[in-house]
Amino acid sequence: MKVLMYGWEFPPHNSGGLGVACYGLTRALVGEGADVRFVLPRKYPVAQTGAKMVFADEANPLDATQARIYASGYVKEGDIEFLRGKYPELQYGPSLFDEVLRYAALSPLVALQQGADVIHAHDWLCIPAGLAAKEALGVPLVVHIHATEFDRTGFGQVNQGIYDIERRGVHEADKVFAVSAYTRQLLIDRYGADPDKVEVMHNGIDADDSAVASAIEGEMRRLKEAGVGIVLFVGRLTLQKGPDYFLAAARKVLSHRPDTIFVVSGSGDMSKRIINDAAAMGISDKMLFTGFLREKELARLYKCADLVVMPSVSEPFGIVPLEALLNGTPVLISKQSGVAEVVHNSLKTDFWDTDEMANKIISVLDHPALRETLATEGGRDARAQVWRKVAARCMMMYTKLLKVLSHA
Amino acid sequence: MSAVCLYFQVHQPRRIKRYRFFDIGNDHEYFNDLGERDTNNGRVLRKVASKCYLPANESILHNLNAYPEFKASFSLSGVALEQFEEYAPEVIDSFKRLVDTGRIEILAETYYHSLSFLRSPDEFREQVRMHADKVHELFGVTPYVFRNTELIFRNDIAEQVADMGYLGMLAEGADQLMGWRKPTFVYHAKNDPTFKLLLKHYKLSDDIAFRFSNKDWEEWPLTAPKFANWVNAHNGDGHLINLFMDYETFGEHQWEDTGIFEFLRAMPHEVLQHPDNSFVTPTEALTNYAPVGEIDAPNYVSWADVERDLSAWMSNPIQHDALRAFFDMEQEVKRSGDEDILRDWRRLSTSDHFYYMCTKWFQDGDVHKYFSPYESPYEAFIAYMNVLSDMRLRLKGVPKRKRSAWESVAHKARGVLQAIKS
Numbered sequence: 001m002k003v004l005m006y007g008w009e010f011p012p013h014n015s016g017g018l019g020v021a022c023y024g025l026t027r028a029l030v031g032e033g034a035d036v037r038f039v040l041p042r043k044y045p046v047a048q049t050g051a052k053m054v055f056a057d058e059a060n061p062l063d064a065t066q067a068r069i070y071a072s073g074y075v076k077e078g079d080i081e082f083l084r085g086k087y088p089e090l091q092y093g094p095s096l097f098d099e100v101l102r103y104a105a106l107s108p109l110v111a112l113q114q115g116a117d118v119i120h121a122h123d124w125l126c127i128p129a130g131l132a133a134k135e136a137l138g139v140p141l142v143v144h145i146h147a148t149e150f151d152r153t154g155f156g157q158v159n160q161g162i163y164d165i166e167r168r169g170v171h172e173a174d175k176v177f178a179v180s181a182y183t184r185q186l187l188i189d190r191y192g193a194d195p196d197k198v199e200v201m202h203n204g205i206d207a208d209d210s211a212v213a214s215a216i217e218g219e220m221r222r223l224k225e226a227g228v229g230i231v232l233f234v235g236r237l238t239l240q241k242g243p244d245y246f247l248a249a250a251r252k253v254l255s256h257r258p259d260t261i262f263v264v265s266g267s268g269d270m271s272k273r274i275i276n277d278a279a280a281m282g283i284s285d286k287m288l289f290t291g292f293l294r295e296k297e298l299a300r301l302y303k304c305a306d307l308v309v310m311p312s313v314s315e316p317f318g319i320v321p322l323e324a325l326l327n328g329t330p331v332l333i334s335k336q337s338g339v340a341e342v343v344h345n346s347l348k349t350d351f352w353d354t355d356e357m358a359n360k361i362i363s364v365l366d367h368p369a370l371r372e373t374l375a376t377e378g379g380r381d382a383r384a385q386v387w388r389k390v391a392a393r394c395m396m397m398y399t400k401l402l403k404v405l406s407h408a
Numbered sequence: 409m410s411a412v413c414l415y416f417q418v419h420q421p422r423r424i425k426r427y428r429f430f431d432i433g434n435d436h437e438y439f440n441d442l443g444e445r446d447t448n449n450g451r452v453l454r455k456v457a458s459k460c461y462l463p464a465n466e467s468i469l470h471n472l473n474a475y476p477e478f479k480a481s482f483s484l485s486g487v488a489l490e491q492f493e494e495y496a497p498e499v500i501d502s503f504k505r506l507v508d509t510g511r512i513e514i515l516a517e518t519y520y521h522s523l524s525f526l527r528s529p530d531e532f533r534e535q536v537r538m539h540a541d542k543v544h545e546l547f548g549v550t551p552y553v554f555r556n557t558e559l560i561f562r563n564d565i566a567e568q569v570a571d572m573g574y575l576g577m578l579a580e581g582a583d584q585l586m587g588w589r590k591p592t593f594v595y596h597a598k599n600d601p602t603f604k605l606l607l608k609h610y611k612l613s614d615d616i617a618f619r620f621s622n623k624d625w626e627e628w629p630l631t632a633p634k635f636a637n638w639v640n641a642h643n644g645d646g647h648l649i650n651l652f653m654d655y656e657t658f659g660e661h662q663w664e665d666t667g668i669f670e671f672l673r674a675m676p677h678e679v680l681q682h683p684d685n686s687f688v689t690p691t692e693a694l695t696n697y698a699p700v701g702e703i704d705a706p707n708y709v710s711w712a713d714v715e716r717d718l719s720a721w722m723s724n725p726i727q728h729d730a731l732r733a734f735f736d737m738e739q740e741v742k743r744s745g746d747e748d749i750l751r752d753w754r755r756l757s758t759s760d761h762f763y764y765m766c767t768k769w770f771q772d773g774d775v776h777k778y779f780s781p782y783e784s785p786y787e788a789f790i791a792y793m794n795v796l797s798d799m800r801l802r803l804k805g806v807p808k809r810k811r812s813a814w815e816s817v818a819h820k821a822r823g824v825l826q827a828i829k830s
Contacts, residue, residue, distance in 0.1 A: 376724075
């Protein structure tokens with residue numbers, strides 16, 4: 001099975017979950033015996049997976065910093081404007097849309113050079129490139145949706161151009177993979193996707209590629225033994241991730257259980273607002289903002305937390321709860337998240353129900369038995385979600401797709 | 409000859425409403441959900457009454473009228489009886505009509521369908537006495553035979569029940585208890601030839617209770633003549649066919665459209681076609697047949713799940729913790745002399761609260777999930793523990809939870825940051 005896969009970012013210089021998912025899936029597909037050619041728009045150093053890496057534009061390589069800044073699937077046009085001023089030396093296209101189209105323009109040549117049984121394109125950034133490759137080779141196209149414009153904007157200001165590309169991709173693909181049943185429903189409801197065409201393909205996690213720490217050390221251990229509850233938020237500080245709901249719940253918890261620390265790990269356009277709001281609520285001394293943390297630091301944080309909360313407003317999947325569980329920490333997740341479909345043994349609330357969120361946080365902090373049961377049973381759920389299983393299912397879908405089309 | 413001994417369990421717990429941390433100290437009504445959730449006890453009770461209890465009683469009454477030989481027995485938990493009185497009194501009347509025929513036996517159990525036997529022999533006895541009083545008050549009869557919550561059995565329980573003067577008790581005919589022996593005979597308890605035991609024929613009982621509507625089962629559809637043939641096949645192979653099951657089998661677990669009520673009405677006729685067959689009540693069975701051997705149960709046996717042990721109620725840390733916290737309060741609750749607190753505490757002894765906290769196969773959407781009014785075992789635990797916290801406050805006579813002083817942990821926060829960055 002020869003798979004030509006179009007991605008936008010790839011570890012180690014990824015800025016979002018898309019790169020992590022692409023890495024995990026690619027590595028596992030290679031393990032399943034697939035011949036994967038993974039295409040990126042520009043050349044920069046990437047992690048090894050066993051797949052052949054192909055760069056659409058070999059001529060203009062990026063260094064690590066440039067790659068991280070520009071590779072994100074989450075950048076906005078506004079950010080681009082800002083960055084263009086800051087990095088005039090960058091040879092990248094004049095806008096994100098231009099860059100997406102550039103990728104599509106280079107795609108047919110890549111496709112003809114590499115050849116493929118099936119084309120697999122991730123998210124809107126790669127949809128035009130995927131469609132172009134399909135046209136060039138006449139083989140089936142799988143469009144894999146990790147996040148829609150509705151998720152990224154929290155159902156707010158949807159960019160019509162991006163929506164239109166997503167819509168075309170969903171309609172013109174031969175098969176659509178949605179990262180969760182939650183996302184699948186969204187594609188059907190908001191994009192008019194044919195339900196028969198959309199398959200749920202949950203993300204996986206492997207113990208070795210997540211941030212897993214071995215032990216809690218010194219100071220942290222003493223804090224825990226002193227009975228201080230530690231509640232952790234990990235994610236970009238954007239509307240989509242619901243940090244404001246985390247803050248509201250924190251305030252409610254603190255009025256009943258002052259000996260609790262709320263740790264916010266991540267950065268984003270809401271950083272300032274969240275810090276200011278915490279101050280206005282008078283709970284700054286119980287809040288800890290770590291900024292963006294690298295894997296080892298993040299792993300330690302997971303390990304020392306009593307509970308990880310993911311209050312996302314709209315989360316197509318959400319890998320954070322799986323990382324937390326692999327580190328032995330239980331999770332509280334919003335019902336508006338795809339990961340809730342695979343982590344059965346977790347606490348769940350609506351993202352807006354901060355009363356219930358606070359109730360559950362307090363319960364976990366007050367009852368070690370609850371923490372233990374959630375960690376044990378939830379850990380089982382997380383360990384069952386290995387990429388190998390996802391890739392096997394993916395291979396099955398490719399085969400089925402080829403069979404159906406050859407009979408048509 | 410085969411004597412069919414029917415026993416149906418009738419039970420409805422008082423489910424705890426969604427009770428949050430913020431309700432502690434402010435709300436002492438734990439069971440009064442009036443909303444759309446399945447923790448609305450009145451709503452659940454009326455639904456089950458119309459789907460199961462009333463039509464099933466009609467079928468039983470029909471059988472009693474049509475066949476003078478037909479007999480059966482019921483165990484009705486006290487907590488179910490008081491909810492019938494509260495939400496569906498017509499169910500009580502309907503049961504009265506059955507009992508009045510003189511061919512329906514009522515069994516003894518703990519009033520609250522509780523796990524009190526686990527830690528508190530005193531509480532266990534008290535609840536059995538309360539239940540006997542309630543049965544006498546409503547039906548004018550006194551139970552002679554005991555059945556414990558979910559047929560949970562062990563040597564020491566038999567000892568206690570024998571000591572209370574009961575004739576015998578019911579137990580699950582589990583493989584680990586029976587070995588090569590058959591449940592079609594009467595047995596006696598360990599070291600007590602006078603205290604007799606009836607063992608559930610789990611194969612034939614579960615054919616009706618669990619497999620009746622299962623289309624993947626090779627015997628589907630189960631018809632009354634087919635079932636009567638299986639009963640007949642036991643002739644010469646013992647005296648008794650003990651068919652023990654939840655009464656909710658009829659109309660609630662097996663829906664009306666599966667033909668379960670037709671089966672219930674047709675079964676007696678088919679069984680009685682064979683001249684050697686009959687129906688008996690538990691008391692008759694224990695009186696008519698001499699024990700053929702001793703049952704030694706050093707470990708708990710129940711009728712729940714495939715394990716047929718206590719794991720449905722106490723296998724994970726949250727279940728153990730909730731049980732511990734519950735029993736820890738007993739002395740203080742009883743010393744308080746407060747009737748309301750004692751009643752609420754006893755309502756919390758009901759086994760179902762702990763069943764809802766079970767995480768065995770939670771992911772597969774199995775029976776625990778089907779029978780739970782909560783979204784997850786964790787919701788059940790949280791509500792339960794919050795209620796216990798409120799109970800503790802009531803015991804202290806503190807009407808309202810005081811806001812605790814704000815102590816700064818900022819230096820500790822800095823410590824965390826240091827530790828992470830190091």
